[in-house]
Amino acid sequence: MIGEEDLRRLAALNGLELGAFGLPAVLANLQRIEQVAQLMNAVELGPEDELAPQWRP
Amino acid sequence: MSIADAIAAIRARDPAINAFTSITADRALARERALDPALPLAGVPFAVKNLFDVEGVPTLAGSKINRELPPARADAPVIRRLEQAGAILVGTLNMDEYAYGFSTENAHYGPTRNPSNPQHVAGGSSGGSAAAVAAGLVPLALGTDTNGSIRVPASFCGVWGLKPTFGRLDRTGVFPFVNSLDHVGPLAATLDLLAGAYDAMHDGEPVRTLRGIDGLRIARAVGYFEENAEPEVCALVSAAAEKLGVRRTIEIPEAARGRGAAFVITASEGGQLHLPNLRKRPQDFDPMIIDRLVAGALVPAAWYLQAQRVRRWFYRKVMPLFEQVDVVLAPATPRPAQRIGQEMFSIRGREMPARPSAGLLTQPISCIGLPVVCAPVGKIDGLPVGMQIIAAPWREDHCFRVARAIESS
Numbered sequence: 001m002i003g004e005e006d007l008r009r010l011a012a013l014n015g016l017e018l019g020a021f022g023l024p025a026v027l028a029n030l031q032r033i034e035q036v037a038q039l040m041n042a043v044e045l046g047p048e049d050e051l052a053p054q055w056r057p
Numbered sequence: 058m059s060i061a062d063a064i065a066a067i068r069a070r071d072p073a074i075n076a077f078t079s080i081t082a083d084r085a086l087a088r089e090r091a092l093d094p095a096l097p098l099a100g101v102p103f104a105v106k107n108l109f110d111v112e113g114v115p116t117l118a119g120s121k122i123n124r125e126l127p128p129a130r131a132d133a134p135v136i137r138r139l140e141q142a143g144a145i146l147v148g149t150l151n152m153d154e155y156a157y158g159f160s161t162e163n164a165h166y167g168p169t170r171n172p173s174n175p176q177h178v179a180g181g182s183s184g185g186s187a188a189a190v191a192a193g194l195v196p197l198a199l200g201t202d203t204n205g206s207i208r209v210p211a212s213f214c215g216v217w218g219l220k221p222t223f224g225r226l227d228r229t230g231v232f233p234f235v236n237s238l239d240h241v242g243p244l245a246a247t248l249d250l251l252a253g254a255y256d257a258m259h260d261g262e263p264v265r266t267l268r269g270i271d272g273l274r275i276a277r278a279v280g281y282f283e284e285n286a287e288p289e290v291c292a293l294v295s296a297a298a299e300k301l302g303v304r305r306t307i308e309i310p311e312a313a314r315g316r317g318a319a320f321v322i323t324a325s326e327g328g329q330l331h332l333p334n335l336r337k338r339p340q341d342f343d344p345m346i347i348d349r350l351v352a353g354a355l356v357p358a359a360w361y362l363q364a365q366r367v368r369r370w371f372y373r374k375v376m377p378l379f380e381q382v383d384v385v386l387a388p389a390t391p392r393p394a395q396r397i398g399q400e401m402f403s404i405r406g407r408e409m410p411a412r413p414s415a416g417l418l419t420q421p422i423s424c425i426g427l428p429v430v431c432a433p434v435g436k437i438d439g440l441p442v443g444m445q446i447i448a449a450p451w452r453e454d455h456c457f458r459v460a461r462a463i464e465s466s
Contacts, residue, residue: 010355015336021351029352033324036317037360040367043314049369051362 002027002034060089060145063102067148067194074170074179076189078107078117080148088145096143098253103197106183107149108156109133110230118232119152119182121165122334122341133230135199135241135258142257147195150185154343156201156234157327157350158182159209159415160395164343168397171214173440177394180210180415186244187214191441196246197254201231203238204319205389205419208445211244211431212389215441217251217460218244222450223426226258235326237365238319238423248464251430252457264457273455275301278387280308285417286388287404293435294388294444300466301459307382315371315421321356321364328353372425379449384459386444388418389431393440422447430456432463
């Protein structure tokens with residue numbers, strides 16, 4: 001699970017000063033997203049599962 | 058009722074519910090003077106969620122930051138189309154900041170109150186739109202729906218709402234939230250007006266005169282859509298289905314994963330959009346959304362890309378269902394509106410955060426862009442509840458046929 005130090009590094013990489021935000025609340029939100037992302041990672045996808053919309057006439 | 062009377066009523070009664078953020082009186086009165094009474098929506102006053110461009114007005118999108126934007130140079134095209142059909146814009150409406158919420162509890166502009174019980178939320182993020190219609194201030198409003206932001210407030214306020222197929226209606230001049238998931242749609246006091254407004258805005262076959270459900274295969278969603286709704290809500294949906302003679306039930310496969318995909322996509326795109334301002338002026342955001350925006354902006358690309366592919370996978374899982382049925386009925390919200398300020402609520406004995414959980418039942422459906430009419434189906438302890446009438450992509454006609462049957466049953 002993503003931790004406080006990971007969050008600090010991610011924020012620094014993206015030019016965000018974490019002191020301006022509630023770090024515990026941001027961390028809790030990111031951990032929640034991570035939990036859901038793990039649910040996504042468990043899905044076996046095929047090459048037909050494309051990223052972009054497929055427009056058909 | 059004249060436009061002057063409508064505006065006077067808004068000024069007198071809106072303070073009690075706080076639906077409006079501006080009233081465009083001069084423009085509305087001028088339009089009324091030039092009105093062609095033969096137009097299909099002639100003289101119908103309407104208002105729009107304040108993320109639609111209105112000429113001469115900064116597009117707030119529920120924020121403090123956007124007050125500094127220059128005024129919009131032109132109306133959003135969907136506003137122009139409604140006015141070309143004779144409807145008259147009278148103002149703009151409150152919303153969750155940057156559409157990131159299901160309750161319209163806005164730190165800058167105040168909460169919008171539910172007309173059925175002002176201690177309760179109106180839903181969101183198109184809360185002002187639903188409340189203004191429910192309170193009788195306007196019979197028609199525009200909103201947007203990314204994960205449920207038309208359907209949740211329509212359900213909580215007891216009005217009709219339409220989330221069309223993803224991509225059906227023009228999003229030009231609409232401040233974005235999640236480009237991959239944003240939809241534009243109307244909310245209305247009557248189904249006829251909902252259909253009339255939709256017909257004014259789209260280029261397909263009109264739906265306003267469609268009647269009859271003969272030959273339509275209709276089923277009620279169970280599984281995820283019952284497990285995540287209170288028994289009283291399910292009972293109202295079952296009763297509505299029963300009146301149509303619908304006894305068939307069906308499960309929408311992988312709904313939890315569909316919701317999850319929409320959740321990750323929303324977090325990432327929603328956060329990334331605001332990254333420049335999160336860096337420069339974090340203090341100017343609504344405290345209700347800033348932690349989610351920051352977290353979302355930091356989502357690793359691999360998570361986001363996987364979620365987009367799972368969205369495609371979920372679409373492939375669901376579409377075979379429409380070989381068996383034409384329309385699926387499901388609750389729009391797990392329970393009626395919670396109180397303003399309420400943090401937690403219970404669904405079938407499970408305590409969960411109130412605000413994000415309001416979208417449990419809407420989010421899987423909008424994830425894959427299916428069209429939905431949200432119909433009011435009753436009240437629980439005086440608070441309305443709505444039902445989703447869901448069809449295959451581009452089959453809004455099926456939604457409206459079933460909606461007409463519900464209305465007259």
